[in-house]
Amino acid sequence: MSASAPTDELVRATLNTVADPCSIAANARLGLSDMGMVRRWTYEESTGHLHLTLCVTTPGCTMVAIFAPQAEEALLKLAGVRSVEVEIERSGFWTEADISDSGRAMLAQRRARPRGRAQAWREAKTPAQHG
Numbered sequence: 001m002s003a004s005a006p007t008d009e010l011v012r013a014t015l016n017t018v019a020d021p022c023s024i025a026a027n028a029r030l031g032l033s034d035m036g037m038v039r040r041w042t043y044e045e046s047t048g049h050l051h052l053t054l055c056v057t058t059p060g061c062t063m064v065a066i067f068a069p070q071a072e073e074a075l076l077k078l079a080g081v082r083s084v085e086v087e088i089e090r091s092g093f094w095t096e097a098d099i100s101d102s103g104r105a106m107l108a109q110r111r112a113r114p115r116g117r118a119q120a121w122r123e124a125k126t127p128a129q130h131g
Contacts, residue, residue: 004080005045012038014078015052018070021063028110032071036098039089048082050075055089055098064088 006014015038016031023030032038032054039053052071056064072084099107 005043006050006075006078006081008041010078011041011050011052011075014074015071017074018067020057021066022057022061028107030099030103030106032067034100034103034106036094036100036103039092043081045080048080049085050078050081050083051085051087053087053089055092055094057094059090059093 012033016033018032019029020032020035023035037054039055041050041052043050068086072086075081075084
């Protein structure tokens with residue numbers, strides 16, 4: 001691999017700048033790499049073409065229309081990358097086991113934070129108070 005070819009570390013770091021929309025909705029932002037959505041990638045040095053295979057967190061995920069173009073745009077900024085193709089793997093299924101160690105640490109840290117007032121209020125109420 002030449003000096004201009006992207007490294008695995010660089011590609012995965014770049015893909016971590018693209019957030020999984022479901023993680024944002026859960027208030028625990030994780031990038032595509034840390035979420036474990038990056039299955040594989042290849043780079044053809046002679047053409048500068050990078051082929052990326054991602055998975056989705058659920059079979060009916062509609063958010064792929066948001067994050068796949070964002071991944072393509074981010075990867076096109078890398079030196080030596082002239083074109084990007086993003087493929088969505090539909091045969092395999094994502095599980096929580098796919099989350100990276102750093103992603104797990106971020107989630108644990110998020111879950112350890114004090115909850116918002118609305119959540120604390122709901123937890124403080126006993127069943128008899130829901131009247």
